[in-house]
Amino acid sequence: AWMMFFSVVVLPLFKFSKYLLVSPKLQHHRPRTLALTVGVLTVCFGILAGVPMPDRVRVKGVLQATQSRELYSDSGGALVELLSPPGQWVQPGQALARLENPELEFEIISVQKQREQLLSQELQAITMSVANYEPLERQREAIDQKLVELLRQKHALTVLAPIEGIWSASELDSSQGQWIARGGSLGTIVDVRDWRFVAVLPQINTHLFEAGVLTTEIRIRGQQEFNLKSAKTEVMPFEQGQLPSPALGMSGG
Numbered sequence: 363a364w365m366m367f368f369s370v371v372v373l374p375l376f377k378f379s380k381y382l383l384v385s386p387k388l389q390h391h392r393p394r395t396l397a398l399t400v401g402v403l404t405v406c407f408g409i410l411a412g413v414p415m416p417d418r419v420r421v422k423g424v425l426q427a428t429q430s431r432e433l434y435s436d437s438g439g440a441l442v443e444l445l446s447p448p449g450q451w452v453q454p455g456q457a458l459a460r461l462e463n464p465e466l467e468f469e470i471i472s473v474q475k476q477r478e479q480l481l482s483q484e485l486q487a488i489t490m491s492v493a494n495y496e497p498l499e500r501q502r503e504a505i506d507q508k509l510v511e512l513l514r515q516k517h518a519l520t521v522l523a524p525i526e527g528i529w530s531a532s533e534l535d536s537s538q539g540q541w542i543a544r545g546g547s548l549g550t551i552v553d554v555r556d557w558r559f560v561a562v563l564p565q566i567n568t569h570l571f572e573a574g575v576l577t578t579e580i581r582i583r584g585q586q587e588f589n590l591k592s593a594k595t596e597v598m599p600f601e602q603g604q605l606p607s608p609a610l611g612m613s614g615g
């Protein structure tokens with residue numbers, strides 16, 4: 363490397379300097395030639411110092427939808443019907459799927475009967491034994507809270523879309539009565555109208571942000587011939603301790 367640098371840079375500069383200073387060919391024109399050389403070098407250095415040069419850096423990242431939502435079941439049950447076919451555009455509040463859970467229905471009926479029994483005992487305590495009323499009231503309040511939670515789970519058996527977008531749920535199969543555990547995945551809703559590119563810039567290149575980012579171009583693997591212009595570039599704080607996407611970490615390769 364040093365030999366190449368010497369032969370490409372140092373040796374030509376030495377020969378050119380020697381030519382300017384001692385060459386007989388420039389005996390009568392040496393002052394003018396030196397002045398012209400100095401002027402050209404001054405103009406070149408002035409252009410290099412005064413004109414801002416583009417500074418580019420290439421980073422790898424992931425393309426994400428700005429609005430997307432993972433769906434999870436709030437209540438366990440068997441999938442009996444897809445009310446909206448996966449792959450179509452859905453609106454907020456639109457019913458997507460229906461689950462059934464007979465055990466949940468039986469538990470709700472059982473709790474309702476317990477509540478009715480406690481209400482009857484409270485009425486008897488008011489007329490016969492006031493000392494027993496407060497314990498019965500506390501039991502009834504606990505039963506009421508449990509009943510509210512069970513009814514919420516029953517209502518959650520009908521899965522609703524939280525946002526608008528395309529519902530993707532290729533793993534669901536209603537024809538086999540697929541059992542979905544509580545917290546199980548019910549697909550993803552993605553709004554394909556707006557996307558963002560997320561990347562992690564190495565610490566050594568963070569000086570680029572001092573002058574501001576002028577333009578950002580995005581190229582998708584397999585479609586490198588297309589340059590996508592970013593409408594907006596946002597710099598995340600350097601204190602960020604969590605990567606914006608798992609795909610940018612060690613597990614993502």
